[in-house]
Amino acid sequence: MLAIAFWLCVACVVYPYLVYPLILAGLVRKRVRLVPHGGGHRPSVSVVLTARNEAASIGRRVREFAALIAESGQPGEIIVVSDGSTDGTANAARAAGVEIVRVLELPDNVGKAAALSAGCNEALHEVLVLADTRQTWAPDALERLLENFADPTVGGVSGHLILESGPGILAGVGLYWRFEKWLRRTESCLHSSIGLTGAICAVRRGLFRPIPRGTLLDDVYWPLLVVMQGYRIVHDERARAFDRLPDRVRDEFRRKVRTLSGNFQLLIRLPSLLIPWRNPIWWQFVSHKLARLLVPWTLLGALGLAAVLEGPLYRALFLIQVVTYLVGLAGVLGFGTRSRAISVASSFLVLNTAAWMAFWVWFSGRASQTWGKVAYEAPGAGFLEDAV
Template sequence: MTAIVVFWSCLALVVYAYAGYPVMVALLARARGRTPAPQDVAPPVSVLVAACNEEARIAARVRDILAQDYPGDCIEVIVASDGSTDGTVHAAQLDDPRVRVLDLQPNGGKAVALNAAAAAARHGVLVFADARQRFAPGALRALVAPMADPRVGGVSGELVIGEGAGNPGLYWKMETRLRSDEARLGWLHGASGAIHAVRRALYVPMPPGTVLDDMWTPLQTLRAGQYTWMARDAVAIDSASATLGEEFRRKLRTLAGNWQLIARLPWLLHPARNPVFLAWVSHKLLRLLVPWALLLALLASALAPPLPYRLLFALQLAAYALAALAWMKPALARQVPLLPAAGTFLMLNSAALLSLPASLAGNSQRLWKKH
């Protein structure tokens, strides 16, 4: 009987985390959601880019930002070179008074670089961008437009991922829809690191080594009594990971960063102190617990009475085998409907399983470095 209870309890947790919660949020957003009334505003913005050894692409990235349809006297770009050992500093120094470059030595990590850039910013809205992506036309205006609503303290754009071995496909579409619905309820507690903004007065410097700057800032915005909106027409474009191994490392870094945030922001676990406790537990914490629930469900079905649990045990093994095939052979998996999604599910939960030991290892600096 105990094994049966464990099996169904674990299955319920998995179904709630990946289906029940998103459906609940979608229904609530439809019934009670609110949308800020964006205006065609262009407040002065400081665009912050943390870069480490980005000589090859930093100049093009800065030009891409400056090419946005935005008043020239209302934009500055601050490149924080985080201990670069190549020509990043020189390459970023365009002949444009709107561009400033901080040569930070030694390498202190992305959090330190962003803190330094935010401290040097002159304008009241901070926009965060990465070196590897580019902004779609009109992205900057679309990003700051919701800030015409005084309740909006921050805005996340949308990251659009191209084709490649590490394209998360269906998962990313579902995740983007969930974030959009959370934003309509005032529950959004994460942003796209490639394109998001916050009012400078709400920016809280991050401790050195913080991995998830794109969660730290929205969470601090919520604690200050304002919320983060998701502007889906503010688009940053990225290429998919070149290999599945690269995508796995990226997800491992992100998921380990969630454990790190729990250690650094213990109020996340307190229902009375976390203003989005239900959303954070359902969206973030349970995703970290799902792989453990899956393992327990597999073990419980092996120990439960023979029928029907032996059959369920065999079905789970078969499903994992197919997912592993899809993970290892993505080109083959694309020939079978839903099989790529199964491979992505296995990859994500494998990363989640390893995220706790990766976080406990304590080497957060290594998590941010390029591989």
């Protein structure tokens, strides 16, 4: 029984990172649902930006989106939602000198989910374009997003976020992000992506539903509701935005704890996701999101079981696990950070430790609390990243 339990733990680790991607790739080779991009109707747009104490960067983003809307040739507006800002964010948005900008000032800090819902409720045009204040978009990004809505089955679109990764462990995290983008792109070829990139995305206004206050994964919550209304969420790698990872490992760790806590919260707020006949992408959701939440627990199980099982095979597997964790720990402590193998092992250790901690953050009821900010610098602009 211990041996069976050990191999079940191994299977739970291997499935989301190897078996599921291979099955997905095989299915897509037989059945691809492409989105026609040429010609067709290009809708009018409402760009919604939520900001809290972003006076230093909001003007740049407002002017950037005004130029993108003008380049697209479509009617549009920019809605800036100042979420209880105390640094003059609203005034900075108005001072950007853009006629099509409207500013919605919320007197209290209600969080991104509620602020986003308030902004979308004020929108007048056909498609809501959602973005953050810190990134930069490619000149043709907005046009590329809108082209997808020529397909009436498409309800939402995710763009392609390109990260400039840092050295050491963060290089491994960058590799993980490239794997994640491949998964989303492949899932959208089969049916729909599981969530999208909140930094560059769009949705038909009639399909957007208000997001409950305190929701951490707003960029997973509303896309899943779109899918459950019978529409697709697709990934368009032609629509590009640019960002970078934080410089410090602890900041990335805190960001991952926040994100993964949101997955547990999502199950409570949308329990129908677990019902196959209610969720058209139930298999993808379970394989992509839920299976990863089990990995830190099954890693611990595999380590403990390999330690007590007898035989040379289990002793070897126990030794491999111990060496892998020690190598990962060495990378976390700053040793051998130029080695790709060490950076990958370290990032795997950091990400799964964050997944383990995320459960306890959610279980303790802290998942819906206000999240602080960690300051770091992006290429060409300063920005702030939410963190636990």
